[in-house]
Amino acid sequence: MSASILEAKGVAKRYGKFSALTDVNLRIAKNTVHSVIGPNGAGKTTLFHVLTGTLPITAGNIVFDGHDVTHEPDHRRVKRGIARSFQVTSLFTNLSVRENLRLAAQGVDSKRALNAWKPPRGALEHRDTVDGILERLALQRFASTQASALSHGQQRRLEVGMALAARPKAIFLDEPTSGMGIDDLDDMKHLIRSLRDDYTVVLIEHNMDIVMDISDTITVMQQGRVLVEGEPARIRGDERVRSAYLGNMITGGRA
Ligand SMILES: Nc1ncnc2c1ncn2[C@@H]1O[C@H](COP(=O)(O)OP(=O)(O)OP(=O)(O)O)[C@@H](O)[C@H]1O
DSSP states (O other): OOOEEEEEEEEEEEETTEEEEEEEEEEEETTOEEEEEOSTTSSHHHHHHHHHTSSOOSEEEEEETTEEOTTOOHHHHHHHTEEEOOOGGGSOTTSBHHHHHHHHHHHHHHHHTTOTTSOOOOHHHHHHHHHHHHHHTTOGGGTTSBGGGSOHHHHHHHHHHHHHTTOOSEEEEESTTTTOOHHHHHHHHHHHHHHTTTSEEEEEOOBHHHHHHHOSEEEEEETTEEEEEEOHHHHHTOHHHHHHTTTOSTTSSBO
């Protein structure tokens, strides 16, 4: 079994009296694409919030890269190497693609600059980071293009790039393909698959074709609990998964 980057045990999250997550156990192996799927309201986004530190946990514990991060705020988890994709709305639409990425790369270093033991990275190092990301996103030709002039699919790839600029170990993507046309879907699929070589990807995705195609492991959630977990072939054939989705669309299309 390959080494894990994240292990969550007994995770619970309550909103008042409502239990959005109950006893969730999750082990995410390094350099894999691990998808979290499930019907609307299953608790996928809440799980992301709790794992990335956007929301405090009610019970349980989370270990990331050997560190107990259960009660760490999100900015500390960013430093540990957890990145979450930004929303389109957080792109600087009046700046170029390159400027967006440069700001994201510098953003991580603003705190580093206050730490005398870790000097801030230089401009050259940022340029290398940004160039590498532009290539990975297949957006080199658009480096000087204003973000507002990109297609929807390109903007969504740039969001992923903004998260990569933080040089994370694991990247959390929440529905990166939502609202995309068919060509953009393919580009995003290739991008996510390529990320696995250098990062660990945790993905919430409703498009089952993509999930089945690019995931190493799939965790299926239902009503705040893990229903079943396994490789795509196993999930596709699982009766419990079919009935969780009322028997439809698990073999293709949107869940
Ligand atoms: N801030 C909140 N206060 C109270 N209940 C909430 C809150 N946020 C989410 N919930 C509830 O928690 C449950 C899980 O929601 P969550 O958004 O995590 O599900 P999801 O699987 O991501 O759904 P979707 O696929 O529709 O995005 C839902 O019943 C939702 O109504």
